[in-house]
Amino acid sequence: MQTDPVNKPAALTGVVRVVLIVDDSRLQLRIMTAMLSRMGFEVLSAESGAEALEICAKDKPDLVLSDWMMPGMDGLELCRKFRDMHRDSYGYFILLTSKSEKGDVAQGLDAGADDFLTKPVNSHELRARINAGARVLSMERQLSDKNRQVSEALTELQEIHEAIDKDLRQARTIQQSLVPERVCEVATSRVSLLLRPCGHVGGDLVGMFRPGYDRLGLYNIDVSGHGITSAMVTARVAGYLSSNFPDQNVALEKRFSRFYAMREPAETACLLNQRLVADPGVEEYLTMAYCAADLQTGRVRMVQAGHSPPMILRANGDVDFIGDGGLPIGLIEEVDYDQHEFQMHSGDMLLLYSDGFTEAVMNNGEMLGEDGLAVFFKEAARCGQGPDLVEDLYWRLTSQMEDPTKLSDDVSAALLEFDILKERVD
Structure with a gap:
């Protein structure tokens, strides 16, 4: 895959590596795939919500770019089902839409969307939105890593506590003797x-x-x-x-x-x-x-x-x-x-x-x-x-x-x- 180092999001491509594009328009898929590939991302694509869910279950993309208006399962329903999926880490979801009314935005946020992009997509705005998502994912993964470390430390402390408690119970028996x-x-x-x-x-x-x-x-x-x-x-x-x-x-x-x-x-x-x-x-x-x-x-x-x-x-x-x-x-x-x-x-x-x-x-x-x-x-x-x-x-x-x-x-x-x-x- 050819990439353009100049267009890479600085220091954040390590957080967002895999991007899934969902659109029922093949032309839009090709355009978005070209943009994201030049930015250095691994790009996956799906022409429907059902196909997107299969890919999400298998490949766990870091970020999903989905069109709002699609036949069958639209972007809102896909977002809801994406949020219901079990993941080890958070997945960022951006809705592509021509909608700009506040009620529409609120509906998208309620469905679990993190951000919005207005079609047609501008490459600079796309890069900025992905960078914003990368910062969120970076903080989330740092927090998850710290939580994992805390959980491991608590497990270790619990084992130490149980060993000490066992020794103290034996010490109590000895003292009673x-x-x-x-x-x-x-x-x-x-x-x-x-x-x-x-x-x-x-x-x-x-x-x-x-x-x-x-x-x-x-x-x-x-x-x-x-x-x-x-x-x-x-x-x-x-x-x-x-x-x-x-x-x-x-x-x-x-x-x-x-x-x-x-x-x-x-x-x-x-x-x-x-x-x-x-x-x-x-x-x-x-x-x-x-x-x-x-x-x-x-x-x-x-x-x-x-x-x-x-x-x-x-x-x-x-x-x-x-x-x-x-x-x-x-x-x-x-x-x-x-x-x-x-x-x-x-x-x-x-x-x-x-x-x-x-x-x-x-x-x-x-x-x-x-x-x-x-x-x-x-x-x-x-x-x-x-x-x-x-x-x-x-x-x-x-x-x-x-x-x-x-x-x-x-x-x-x-x-x-x-x-x-x-x-x-x-």
């Missing part, structure tokens, strides 16, 4: 544990260990922040307070190469602080309430390292809060911790809990607070015991939250019911 026992009877007492992270994984940890028949270590820990980093710190701390490997538990010391005795809670907090501060690159710290209980006498020694004050619900219904704050663990070097001691009596309940309870926002727009939790504790104690009691506490919390579907913080609790199983021993 750090609390293998959720309820345990120790001597004549019972311990129940609750752990509800606000995401896949969390920074709360509850646990217990039993170095002897009537000795119990019970703790509730809240690592700063949320998510994977906090969860990794909880995993490390769980190893420092292991119930399965007493030789690795910093709260225990071996005596006479025969048995393990419990360290003072304040000493345990100091040892934990030394280990966390010594870890290079670890900026997280934790709060902790840790109790060492003698379940034979009811004597409990406790350290409160920046944690929520433990709560005792006495058998007579009174509530006592234990502790006066203290510094978190892993925040600064060389810190001393105060130790508290209190007495439990038969039927008393000790609750260690994280601030996920007390700082939850209720329906009234205010945080639950310690007094609000004490009310929940009393109500739950009247309705159940053991694991049912801590689950009831969590239910009461979420059922009265401002948004029960969203926990803003991890929620955890450790419950000790003292000397409630005595009748079994008797």
Whole structure:
């Protein structure tokens, strides 16, 4: 095909390469074909609308020049059917007509035409109209390309998200395994544990260990922040307070190469602080309430390292809060911790809990607070015991939250019911 480089539309012939001419006049087809060929386009021709649709389905022309008035299927109907065809990219449609009334133009636009040319066609105007169409097609194809890139990126991100989500679900399973026992009877007492992270994984940890028949270590820990980093710190701390490997538990010391005795809670907090501060690159710290209980006498020694004050619900219904704050663990070097001691009596309940309870926002727009939790504790104690009691506490919390579907913080609790199983021993 011979082309005239001088008449090529500058830089746009790459966008409009194939042009279809539709006219029932063979003379007009030859004239238009000659014009477009000199401009450098590949030219297809059809003498009817039906023939044009067959060509469009097969060759997908970039631009269609169609006469308006044709026997059978006219230009308007052809335009409508052209628009109904499935295409990977947009096709530009120009109607050739002698009509110039506004109503006719509006009718053509409604049918899907992009532009109009008045017959007889002037070659300069034809070139200008095609250039205008080429600019539209260029922008459309750039947009389509960007949309394709965005779609591919979204697909890739979705695959990455699914992989991360799978890993986080596995991480949640692993973190849940750090609390293998959720309820345990120790001597004549019972311990129940609750752990509800606000995401896949969390920074709360509850646990217990039993170095002897009537000795119990019970703790509730809240690592700063949320998510994977906090969860990794909880995993490390769980190893420092292991119930399965007493030789690795910093709260225990071996005596006479025969048995393990419990360290003072304040000493345990100091040892934990030394280990966390010594870890290079670890900026997280934790709060902790840790109790060492003698379940034979009811004597409990406790350290409160920046944690929520433990709560005792006495058998007579009174509530006592234990502790006066203290510094978190892993925040600064060389810190001393105060130790508290209190007495439990038969039927008393000790609750260690994280601030996920007390700082939850209720329906009234205010945080639950310690007094609000004490009310929940009393109500739950009247309705159940053991694991049912801590689950009831969590239910009461979420059922009265401002948004029960969203926990803003991890929620955890450790419950000790003292000397409630005595009748079994008797």
